Amino acid sequence: MRHDGLDDTDPEVRRRQVDRLRLMTPIERAVLADQLSATVIDLSIAGARAASPGATDAQLIREVTARRFGRDVAALAHGSTTST
Numbered sequence: 001m002r003h004d005g006l007d008d009t010d011p012e013v014r015r016r017q018v019d020r021l022r023l024m025t026p027i028e029r030a031v032l033a034d035q036l037s038a039t040v041i042d043l044s045i046a047g048a049r050a051a052s053p054g055a056t057d058a059q060l061i062r063e064v065t066a067r068r069f070g071r072d073v074a075a076l077a078h079g080s081t082t083s084t
Contacts, residue, residue: 044068 021029041064048063049055055063066074
């Protein structure tokens with residue numbers, strides 16, 4: 001497994017993590033990936049909310065979309081290019 005110097009996980013712990021992942025079924029790995037994805041989205045929304053505390057939920061979702069995919073995609077997806 002490749003690491004680019006940003007990993008602070010003990011090598012033994014990393015080995016255990018990889019071993020556990022290898023024991024998981026494809027469904028278990030898919031569920032884990034879905035949960036992690038949802039967590040990333042929640043954290044993105046929280047960051048946008050911290051940057052724009054008065055923004056509506058719709059504005060926050062638009063901002064997260066713009067940060068991830070660009071303003072043009074956000075405009076297509078949400079009908080506006082105005083930022084929060």
